[in-house]
Amino acid sequence: MNKKQATQRVEELRKAIRRHDFLYYVRDSPEISDEAYDQLFRELTRLEEEYPGLLTEDSPTQRVAGEPLSTFETVEHAAPMLSLDSDADPEALRRFDDRLHRAAAEGAVVEYVAEPKLDGASVELVYEAGRLTRATTRGDGGRGEGILANVRTIAAVPLRLRADEVPVPPFLSVRGEVILQIEAFERLNERLMEAGREPFANPRNAAAGALRQLDPRITSSRPLDIFVYDILAIEGLELETQWEVLETFRQWGLRVNDLPRVIASVDGLLEYHADLLERRDDIGYEIDGVVIKLNDLGMRQSLGTTARHPRWAFAFKFPPRREVTRVLKILASVGRTGVVTPVAMMRPVELGGVTVSRATLHNREEVMRKDIREGDRVRVQRAGDVIPQVVERIEEPGRKRSPRFEMPDECPSCGTPLVERGPFTVCPNSFECPAQLAARLLHLGSRNALDVEGLGEETARLLVDKGLVRQLPDLFDLKAVQLQELEGFAEKSATNLVEGIRRASHTELARFLAGLGIPEVGVAVARQLARHYRTIDALRVADEEALQEVDGVGPRMAEQIVGFFLEPHNAHVLDRLLDDRVVLIEAPEEEISTDLEGLRFVLTGGLERLSREAAKELLESLGAKVTSTVSSKTDYVVAGSDPGSKLEKARQLSVQILDEAGFLELLGERGVTP
Numbered sequence: 001m002n003k004k005q006a007t008q009r010v011e012e013l014r015k016a017i018r019r020h021d022f023l024y025y026v027r028d029s030p031e032i033s034d035e036a037y038d039q040l041f042r043e044l045t046r047l048e049e050e051y052p053g054l055l056t057e058d059s060p061t062q063r064v065a066g067e068p069l070s071t072f073e074t075v076e077h078a079a080p081m082l083s084l085d086s087d088a089d090p091e092a093l094r095r096f097d098d099r100l101h102r103a104a105a106e107g108a109v110v111e112y113v114a115e116p117k118l119d120g121a122s123v124e125l126v127y128e129a130g131r132l133t134r135a136t137t138r139g140d141g142g143r144g145e146g147i148l149a150n151v152r153t154i155a156a157v158p159l160r161l162r163a164d165e166v167p168v169p170p171f172l173s174v175r176g177e178v179i180l181q182i183e184a185f186e187r188l189n190e191r192l193m194e195a196g197r198e199p200f201a202n203p204r205n206a207a208a209g210a211l212r213q214l215d216p217r218i219t220s221s222r223p224l225d226i227f228v229y230d231i232l233a234i235e236g237l238e239l240e241t242q243w244e245v246l247e248t249f250r251q252w253g254l255r256v257n258d259l260p261r262v263i264a265s266v267d268g269l270l271e272y273h274a275d276l277l278e279r280r281d282d283i284g285y286e287i288d289g290v291v292i293k294l295n296d297l298g299m300r301q302s303l304g305t306t307a308r309h310p311r312w313a314f315a316f317k318f319p320p321r322r323e324v325t326r327v328l329k330i331l332a333s334v335g336r337t338g339v340v341t342p343v344a345m346m347r348p349v350e351l352g353g354v355t356v357s358r359a360t361l362h363n364r365e366e367v368m369r370k371d372i373r374e375g376d377r378v379r380v381q382r383a384g385d386v387i388p389q390v391v392e393r394i395e396e397p398g399r400k401r402s403p404r405f406e407m408p409d410e411c412p413s414c415g416t417p418l419v420e421r422g423p424f425t426v427c428p429n430s431f432e433c434p435a436q437l438a439a440r441l442l443h444l445g446s447r448n449a450l451d452v453e454g455l456g457e458e459t460a461r462l463l464v465d466k467g468l469v470r471q472l473p474d475l476f477d478l479k480a481v482q483l484q485e486l487e488g489f490a491e492k493s494a495t496n497l498v499e500g501i502r503r504a505s506h507t508e509l510a511r512f513l514a515g516l517g518i519p520e521v522g523v524a525v526a527r528q529l530a531r532h533y534r535t536i537d538a539l540r541v542a543d544e545e546a547l548q549e550v551d552g553v554g555p556r557m558a559e560q561i562v563g564f565f566l567e568p569h570n571a572h573v574l575d576r577l578l579d580d581r582v583v584l585i586e587a588p589e590e591e592i593s594t595d596l597e598g599l600r601f602v603l604t605g606g607l608e609r610l611s612r613e614a615a616k617e618l619l620e621s622l623g624a625k626v627t628s629t630v631s632s633k634t635d636y637v638v639a640g641s642d643p644g645s646k647l648e649k650a651r652q653l654s655v656q657i658l659d660e661a662g663f664l665e666l667l668g669e670r671g672v673t674p
Contacts, residue, residue: 003051006047006050006051006054007051007054009043009047010044010047010048010051010054013040013043013044013047014044014059014060016040017037017040017041017044017060018060018158018160018162018253020032020037020040021060021155021156021158021253022158022162022253041060041061044059044060044061045061048061057131057159058131058132058159058160059159060159062152062159071214072145072146072147072212072214073145073146074139074143074144074145074146075134075136075143075144075145075146076142076143077124077136077139077141077142077143077144077173077232078124078126078171078173078232078233079173079232079233080141080142080305081122081124081138081139081141081142081144081175081232082141082305082308082309082310083141083308083309084291084309084310084313084314084315085309085313085314085315085616086289086314086315086316086317086628087314087315087316087317088289088316088317088318088319090270090316092314092316093266093269093270093292093314093316094266096292096314097110097266097269099311100294100303100312103299103302103303104299108296108299109264109296110264110294110296110299111262111263111264111294111295111296112262112263112264112269112292112293112294112295113241113242113243113246113260113261113262113263113292113293113295114260114261114263114269114272114273114290114291114292114293115229115257115259115260115261115290115291115293116257116259116260116276116283116287116289116290116291117287117288117289117290117291117315117316117317118177118179118227118257118285118286118287119179119202119203119204119285119286119287119288120177120178120179120180120203120204120207120208120285120286121137121138121177121178121179121204121207121208121211122137122138122175122176122177122178123135123136123137123138123144123147123151123175123176123177123178123211123226124136124138124144124173124174124175124232125151125157125173125174125175125176125228126171126172126173127161127168127169127171127172127173127174128170128171128172129168129170130160130161130163130168131159131160131161132148132151132152132157132158132159132160133148134146134148135147135148135150135151135152135157137211137212145212147211147212149216149219150210150211150212150213150216150219151178151211152216153216153219153220153224154178154224154225154226156225156226156255157226157255158252158253158254161252161253161254162251162252162253163252164251165251166237166248166251166252167236167237168252169234169235169236169237170235170236171233171234171235171236172231172233172234172235173231173232173233173234174228174230174231174232174249174254175228175229175230175231175232176226176227176228176229176254176255177226177227177229178207178208178210178211178224178225178226179203179204179207179224179225179226179227179285179286180203180206180207180210180222180223180224180225180285181203181223181225181284181285182203182284182285182286183284184223184225185200185202185203185206187223188200188206188222188223189206202286203285203286204286206222207222207224210222210224211224225255225285226255227255227256227257228249228254228255228256229246229256229257229291230245231245239297240296240297240298241295241296241297242293242294242295242297243260243262243295245297246260259276259283262295269290269292269316272290273289273290273316273318276290277318280318287318288317288318289315289316289317289318290315290316291313291314291315291316292313292314292315292316293312293313294312294313299312300312306616306620308616308620308625308626320381321351321381322351322379322380322381322391323349323350323351323356323379323380323381324349324377324378324379324380324394325346325347325348325349325356325377325378325380326346326347326375326376326377326378327344327345327346327372327373327374327375327376327378327390328345328346328347328374328375329344329345329374330342330343330344330345330361330367330372330373330374330405331343331345331412332407332408332412332425333412333435334411334412334413334427334433334435334436335435335436335439335652335653336436336439336440336442336443336517336632336653337426337436337517337519337652337653337654338426338427338428338429338430338433338436339363339424339425339426339652340407340408340411340412340418340424340425340426340427341360341361341362341363341652342360342361342362342363342364342367342405342407343358343359343360343361344358344359344360344361344372344378344390345357345358346358346359346378346380349380351380351381351388356380356388358388359380359388359389359390360388360389360390361390362389362645362648362652363423363424363425363648363652364407364423364424364425365423366423366648367405368404370390370392370393371393371404372390372393372405373401373402373403373404373405374402374405375401375402376393376394376396376401376402377393377394377396378390378391378392378393378394379391379392379394389645407425411427411429411433411435412435413427413433413434413435413436414427414429414432414433414434414435416428416429416433424651424652428567429569430517430567430569430570431471431472431569431570431573432470432471432569434464434465437464437469437470437471437472438457438460438461438463438464438465439460440472440517441455441460441463441464441469441472441475442455442456442457442460443515443517443632444472444475444515444516444517445460445504445515446515446632446633448511448514448523448633449511449512449514449515450504450505450507450511450512450515451504451511452497452500452501452504453496453497453500454493454496454497454500455497455500455501458488459497462486462487462488463475463478463486466486468482468483468486471573471576472573472577473573473576473577473579473581475501476501476502476505476577476581476582477581478497478498478501479498480494480495480497480498481494482494483497483498505581505582505583506583506585507582507583507584507585508530508584508585508586509529509530509533509534509535509536509584509586510523510526510527510529510530510531511526512536512582512584513526513529513530513536513539514526514527516564516574517654518560518561518564519560519561519563519564519654520556520557520560520561520654520655520656520657521557521560521561521654521656522634522635522636522655522656523599523635525550525553525557525656528550528551528553529550529553529561532549532550532551534586535584535586536574536578536584539565540565540574542561542562543562544558544559544562545558547561547562554662557656596619596622596623596624597622597623597624598623598624598625599623599624599625599635599636600624600625600626600627600633600634600635600636601619601624601625601626601627601634601635601636601637601638602626602627602628602629602630602634602636602637602638602646602650603615603616603626603637603638603640604637604638604639604640604643604646604647605639605640605641605643605647606640606641607638607640607641607660607663608640608641608660609660609664615638615663618667622667630646630649630650630653630655631653632653632655634650634653634655635655635656636655636656636657636658636666637650637655637656637657637658638658638659638660638663639657639658639659640659640660
């Protein structure tokens with residue numbers, strides 16, 4: 001075969017292989033056997049090796065190529081990859097539908113495309129002139145990590161779009177979800193365990209981890225799949241409906257889920273949701289709800305988006321998974337703020353693809369109220385990514401029960417006598433308790449505090465366990481030679497951490513205050529305190545009355561702040577920190593922000609003045625982020641009537657809590673009157 005004949009044959013083979021990929025992954029109707037497909041693939045590989053000049057980047061043989069990367073580049077998305085407004089309450093769905101009907105032009109038909117809410121890793125794919133040129137993780141929604149080499153290994157992702165039925169646009173950015181089918185996930189975990197390695201907790205983690213491998217050959221060993229479901233940006237082609245988008249995706253060879261439906265009523269959406277919930281365990285991949293999108297793309301354009309989510313889409317979540325298991329032991333766990341939480345160690349049970357063996361019991365009063373004891377049969381639930389919770393005890397008539405659980409008298413980490421503060425049991429040894437110290441190190445080095453690169457949870461625990469850090473100030477005395485003796489550290493990584501600590505030691509007062517972990521003082525209050533007092537010395541001598549003059553500081557918080565600075569251990573640690581270890585740089589007054597940019601809010605319970613959705617939109621218009629889960633990164637929890645467990649978690653984590661009046665006051669300070 002001469003070069004001309006080889007060129008013709010290579011194109012024939014590529015066209016045939018792409019067609020069979022399309023039939024297999026998109027149409028689910030293969031025409032040839034795996035053996036016949038492999039024969040075509042081997043012939044193409046042989047010809048490209050014999051004639052290297054014929055090799056192209058979009059050839060089917062080039063899904064895995066190149067050397068491992070040293071790092072991922074940061075890539076800007078063609079359009080923001082927003083999250084979705086979500087709720088598991090049918091009334092929230094009805095409110096969403098009512099709002100869209102009110103916004104629609106008179107006589108306009110409002111219909112939706114409903115589809116499964118996939119529980120995987122969201123990605124952006126960019127095609128230029130039909131060729132895959134970019135692939136990016138969601139990242140922060142505006143930018144992500146470039147993972148083109150890894151995405152090319154996913155057989156269901158076409159490297160070149162088909163143009164047989166619909167012309168390919170010059171530029172196309174689409175959004176999809178990379179997943180692992182459950183059977184493939186189970187096979188992967190079996191292989192890992194046979195090799196003596198830790199299995200993945202769930203398919204989503206496995207998919208996300210595979211996408212972030214620096215070596216695409218590792219990614220190719222994971223059986224990843226994908227469904228594409230939205231256009232982020234397009235040039236040269238206009239489509240009118242979401243349903244048309246999905247059909248066009250199929251014609252281009254992009255893999256589309258086969259469960260979406262066009263539905264024109266709330267009752268129809270509720271039926272679709274109930275049907276998928278019933279079939280959830282038989283679908284073959286993880287879903288956690290239903291995504292409902294306005295079908296009319298023109299109407300979508302007029303509705304627009306908030307800073308965080310589109311106004312034309314809604315995620316109707318499934319209720320939390322619940323399972324029954326048995327409590328083996330109840331242990332006391334010490335958190336960063338010193339709160340000692342009873343934790344149930346349970347017989348492992350599967351909850352939403354995750355093996356759960358521990359669940360929070362919140363506090364001693366909650367344990368007493370539910371009367372949970374060691375050996376009890378209990379029902380547990382897991383909603384989203386929060387720690388699983390024990391919902392209730394299941395009666396077992398005739399079974400002898402263990403004695404009631406009692407909180408320990410001394411801290412299980414440092415032996416300090418525990419004290420009671422309301423329903424919570426607290427270790428007062430804030431800066432010397434090993435459990436609290438490791439958590440405080442992590443908090444001090446976090447992004448919103450000193451931002452110490454390389455100081456993660458494992459490193460913080462290791463520094464405390466090995467005695468290198470016995471008090472917070474010891475962190476700034478570390479030498480690289482000490483770190484090199486620790487597991488996981490080499491000369492370079494040790495030097496990098498020490499240098500990172502040195503750079504972080506010169507910081508602004510607001511960051512320093514945020515990192516100290518003062519009870520109830522989050523990032524926003526730390527900024528206000530720094531703006532008001534300007535120096536740490538002035539703040540340390542302020543009394544409760546003076547502190548309440550600071551925006552966002554109420555009587556309870558003022559009491560906590562004064563108590564923190566007066567506590568002898570805390571005062572000693574602060575003196576050591578400020579004795580040439582931490583240098584506070586006074587920020588220009590105009591650089592200290594008074595808006596809500598970047599602050600994290602959680603809304604819980606009912607508000608009287610405005611709906612939760614309206615409150616969310618107001619916060620996002622001021623630059624804040626509204627999340628559904630309370631964590632150590634949360635700045636404010638807005639608690640209305642019947643707030644539920646989020647309020648308890650906020651108290652445990654010392655997150656600032658606002659009632660509705662305080663929330664309205666916060667908005668009023670920004671010139672917003674709901």
